[in-house]
Amino acid sequence: xxNWFLLFVTASIFFxxxxxxxxxxxxxxxxxxxELQPTLEKKPIMVFDQKNAFLGRIKEGDSLFxxxxxxxxGNLPLKIISVNVSCGCTxxxxxxxxxxxxxxxxxxxxxxxxxxxxxxxxxxxxxxNTMPMDNQVSFKVDVLPNK
Numbered sequence: 711x712x713n714w715f716l717l718f719v720t721a722s723i724f725f726x727x728x729x730x731x732x733x734x735x736x737x738x739x740x741x742x743x744x745e746l747q748p749t750l751e752k753k754p755i756m757v758f759d760q761k762n763a764f765l766g767r768i769k770e771g772d773s774l775f776x777x778x779x780x781x782x783x784g785n786l787p788l789k790i791i792s793v794n795v796s797c798g799c800t801x802x803x804x805x806x807x808x809x810x811x812x813x814x815x816x817x818x819x820x821x822x823x824x825x826x827x828x829x830x831x832x833x834x835x836x837x838x839n840t841m842p843m844d845n846q847v848s849f850k851v852d853v854l855p856n857k
Contacts, residue, residue: 741791742839746808754788754811756780756838756845765821767852774821778834778847782809789839793817796833799826804836823853 748754758780768774782788788809793802799822805815817836829852836845 742789746787746789746839748786748839748841750841752786753784753841754782754786754809754839755784756788756836756840757783758845758847761847763847763849765849765851767854768823770823770825770827770853770856772823774823774851776819776821776849778817778819779814780816780845781814782811784840785811786839787811788815790815790817791837791839791843794835794837795819799823799830800832800834802834817847819849821849821851823851826853827855828853 758778760778763776763778765774765776790804790806790809793804795802801820801822802817804817807815809815817834819832819834821830821832823830829850831848831850833846833848836847837843838845
């Protein structure tokens, strides 16, 4: 009886710990309209002017703004579904409209340096109808103590 109970508890834990990230990607994939679904022949390609930026030095408590510009170098319109940041200290705004082939778009960031003294490296991931869906940019900034 004890063995059956342990088996049941082990199986319950195993099935309760499913991969939630896969569910999120599935909902992102379903957010892409059928006419914007990429194929091997027709797909958008998100090409950033600058993928990695060093934004200098700022004093703790100051905010820093930067815009990452990109162009759709593919042959299908590009749609940004969502943008995630690696830290709550960074907020984003991005092009909400569909970016036609050859056209430009942006991802604007605002970094809040409060409590972030030292070298900071942050990653921004744009989920789009590209192949693969995740497109990353990053920035570094040195935050100096406010004296």
